[in-house]
Amino acid sequence: MQNIQKSIAQLRDSWKSLRLKWLSLGLAVFAVIFATAAYAQQVQEMDAKATIALLRTTDASYPGKVHLLPATLETTQWGWFNNAQPPVMEIDSGDTVVVETMMHSHNQVVPGKTVDELKKLRTDFPGRGPHTVTGPIYVRDAKPGDVLKVDILRVVPRAYAANFNLPGLFGLFPDRFQNGQVKYLYLDMEQKVAKFTPEIEIPLEPFPGTIGVARAEAGEYSTVPPGPYAGNLDIRDLTAGTTLYIPVFVDGALLWTGDSHAAQGNGEINLTALETAFKELVLNVSVIKGQSLTMPRGETPTDWITIGLDQSLDTALEMAKTETVKFLAEQRSITLEAAAELMPRVSDCRISQVVNRVRGIHCLNPKNPRAARPVDYPTSSNAEYFVTSDRGSDLNQVMANASMAMIQLLQQEKGLSELDAYGLASVQMDCRISKMDAEEKGLSCVLPKSVWVKS
Structure with missing residues (x-):
């Protein structure tokens, strides 16, 4: 009897040991399967990224490898810059990117939208910028302290643009303009003009209002204010054939572009230019080592x-x-x-x-x-320009005085409504600093009479 009980105990111990071995083996097999699956997923993701990168390259007569970057919900952000945003594309220094952009608010500023709807897009999302920016583009070998050279090679807008001021919000005179207005304009790229009114044609000089890199600080930042990282500079001289040099603050630089303009005045006083999107913005991007900048610089011919x-x-x-x-x-x-x-x-x-x-x-x-x-700095209108000017110790007030004088002059001389005069000045007035002493600043704002094609 004792032998039988001993045999049963031995069998029980053997079975327990066998179960532990099977459990260990099962766990090991599971671990191998899990690791294999994770690795396969990682490889699949890498393969997918490589495939996307391959499908976004093309043959074209531009420097370096040429990449195509479409504007989609996956490749754009609405209103924020963030240096933690995963890059949508990686390129080498010297490569060219053919970028597509969207209109503001993820393409919600389109013909048919009322000015009240446009205002709601701002008031419903406080703090967020209106711009849709394509990117970021990671530039290999770009390091903090380097300079990113961005050559603007070609700019092709879509068929329409918008100019608007939001009632009681933003712009140089929000308190005065409690009523808003939006105009949608057809961009005639053959003639390179857009009709602002039946009598007025705006010459088209498209340029990216925003080209910028990530700032050093972590977190989300509105796309509205420009800075050392460039961004929303709104410098109308940066058209095709020009270059922007930007300090680099993070690895890869992280380059975005958006806020695409078909034309703009120097001042942009009602808040907007001729706001559009680009079917094609061709940028050649390269890294400059051993040359530091504290602020962006531009270059024209x-x-x-x-x-x-x-x-x-x-x-x-x-x-x-x-x-x-x-x-x-x-x-x-x-x-x-x-x-x-x-x-x-x-x-x-x-x-x-x-x-x-x-x-x-x-x-x-x-x-x-x-x-x-x-250039000249006229103080009164002449055969070529409508002119307003002012002087004073506070350039902010000088700008406000000269701008309001231009709005009133256009009303008096050409019979424009106040809102049309505000919009026209925003897209065509050129405000030049004639005197820049600390004690006294001078400003001459000019608007070409040539935009009137019918009297």
Whole structure:
């Protein structure tokens, strides 16, 4: 009997040991299966990314490898920059990207939308910018301290654009303009004009209002204010054939673009330009090592562009002067003191915009070292321009005075409604800084009479 009980106990122990071995084996098999599945998923994801990257490359007569970046809900963000946003594309320095962009608010600003609906898109999403930005694009080998060179090679807008002011919101005169207006305009790219009214044609000079990189700080930031990272600069001179140089703050730079414009005035006073989207924005992107910048710079075929940004135009002007003096000293191998004396004679400074919370001034500095300031600063209307001007110690007030005077002049001389005058000034007025002393600033705002094709 004892032998039988002993045998049963041994069988029980053997069965328990066998079960433990089977359990261990099962767990091991499960772990292998799980790891294999995870690896397979990872490989599948890598293969998918590689496939997408391959399908987004093409043959074209542009420098480097040419990538196609469509504007979809997966490749765009509405109103925010965030340096934690996963890149939608990776490129090498020297590659070209053919970018598509969307209209504001993920393509909700389209013909048929009323001004009240456009206002609701802003008030329902406080803090968020209106812009839809395509990106970010990760540029391999771009590191903090480098400079990203972005050549704008080609710009092709879609068929229409919008200009609007939101009732009682934003713009240079929100309190005065309690009524809003939106105009949708057909962009005639063959004639390169858009009819603002039956009598007025706006010359089209498309450019990206926003090209920028990620800032160093973590978190979500509105697309509205520009900064050292560039972004919403709204510099109308940055058309096809020009270049923007931007300091890099994070690995890969993370490049976005949006806020596409068909035309814009220097000032953009009613809040908007001719807001559109681009079917084709061709950018060649390269990394410059060993050259640091504190602020973005631009380059046109004839000029270098220096930039000042601040909530106050007075401070923005001082920054623009500092950046310009520094640039002239570098360009001409002269002292800062000599550059400061030279600047008023050669640098042509304009009001970029006054509606992006951070206001902008940009200065055009001729590449030709013998060139003087290339423009006039009239104080009264002439055969070529409607002109308003003002002087004072506060450039913000000077800008407001000259802009309101232009609105009233267009009403008096051409019979425009106040809202049409506001919109036309926003897309065509050019505000030039004629005097830039700390004690007194001067501004000459001009609007070409040539836009009237019918009297």
